[in-house]
Amino acid sequence: MYLHGFEGSWLNHPFWRRRFLLEKPADLTALLDSDVIGVLIDTTKGLDLDIAPPAEPPRAEYRPPVREKLRRYAASPTTPLHGEDIARAEAVRTVNGAKHAIRGVLDGARLGKAVETKAVLAVVDNVSAAVEKNRAALLKVLRLKTKDEYTYLHSVAVCALMVALARQLDLDAQTTADLGTAGLLHDIGKMAVPLDVLNKPAKLTDEEFALMQTHPEKGHRLLERSGDLPPMALDVCRHHHEKIDGTGYPHRLRGTEISLAARMGAICDVYDALTSNRAYKAAWSPVEAVTRMREWDGQFDHELLFAFMKVVGIFPPGTFVRLRTNRLGVVVDNGPRSPRPKVLAFYSTIDRRMIDPVAVSIGDDLAHDAILGEADPAEWAIDATVIHEIASRHARG
Known part of the structure; x- marks a missing residue:
């Protein structure tokens, strides 16, 4: 079948793509074991419901999906x-x-x-x-x-x-x-x-x-x-x-x-x-x-x-922020499946100078850094194009 979309939260589907042809047994297994509550299929690009789906591969032991465990x-x-x-x-x-x-x-x-x-x-x-x-x-x-x-x-x-x-x-x-x-x-x-x-x-x-x-x-x-x-x-x-x-x-x-x-x-x-x-x-x-x-x-x-x-732990990529660790940085894309935001820290507020960029994971506990607020680049004499270039360089790897 051609998967056109997933019902329920975007956090619950196990794939990096939203639309693709479901062909691999491993992908079917991952879908059945996920918290996805339903899928939309495009019958112009794949099989319809009257066609039997491919059989699941054998499993060493049965592990009920999370939603079944929740019902129990x-x-x-x-x-x-x-x-x-x-x-x-x-x-x-x-x-x-x-x-x-x-x-x-x-x-x-x-x-x-x-x-x-x-x-x-x-x-x-x-x-x-x-x-x-x-x-x-x-x-x-x-x-x-x-x-x-x-x-x-x-x-x-x-x-x-x-x-x-x-x-x-x-x-x-x-x-x-x-x-x-x-x-x-x-x-x-x-x-x-x-x-x-x-x-x-x-x-x-x-x-x-x-x-x-x-x-x-x-x-x-x-x-x-x-x-x-x-x-x-x-x-x-x-x-x-x-x-x-x-x-x-x-x-x-x-x-x-x-x-x-x-x-x-x-x-x-x-x-x-x-x-x-x-x-x-x-x-x-x-x-x-x-x-x-x-x-x-x-x-x-x-x-x-x-x-x-x-509150929701979501900071759009490109947001310029101040961190608890006396650094400034830009929020970068951390992928749809990651539960934590990531900031590329590149400026020390104590020394008031640029530092080597380092990727920082954001969390609610002391084991991770925290975002204190949004920062104004002009206050720190940082050109907005510099922020964009640093983020772009990180994205390119």
Whole structure:
């Protein structure tokens, strides 16, 4: 068969290519053992489903795919799992519980019922605990959502991203919890939008888009009726589509007229939307999403976006950064399968001089270097063309 694309997270497929003719038994084995939940095939370039697939090569012992192990663990926590499998299994249980709870809240809102505050706060508590325990595992599981699950899991994902970003900014516990609540309920106004518009698998007409743009105000009015939600949740619901340059909606707020919470909500909402499969588009990779978000001048708070990049551990190639080890460097492409960003460090901030370039792996622990922030080349009298040339030379090997 000719593989045209992979369902689920871009992290889970074991190949460096996205589209190719599946011919080798070893490639089939790798695909079956991966976390890929489905594939798209092009029958004009390869076999269709009515042709039997090639047999798997014999194996010395049977090793169940990760997703099968997760199903066993979810059904019986006594099933032996280790390391990353345990972290992912626990994240799956958290996500499934949150999805069930938020489905009840949002479906109730569609029927005109008031928001069940206790159910919302319980979800926020569970998601916050999961972020604290293993943020990476939770965020990875939340990227694996089908088109049918998007409405519910998008709310859970934005909740988790808001909590993680709040912790990155060292906000206090109550503010962090309120931001999680805001993330969970930010799109509740979409429950007042007709389903044929909300799930339309094509570009909206001007009239349909105008209808879609009413969801922040409709959501705000719905949340007002509950009377016991944090004001921050109402603010984010109403203003998460505002833009720094004043071109957003519904009130065309500009810059700091937009609250910190709403600016955070805008980033978390767009990132999860871009990296999810939707009725009308396939998911972008996290790197592609962050790269494009940085290019959209005037849409997001630049400093908050960089803090968000630290949360998801993604720094687009070409970004000029300051490292914990008193060096400056440029982020270089580390390949789609690598879990860690890589920086080519070439300048000492202590000696204020160029040094021999060295590739540095970025991580969350003291065993690795860390990115502290984005650097301004002009501040260090470094020509931007020099940065580009160093990165290009590294790419050429």
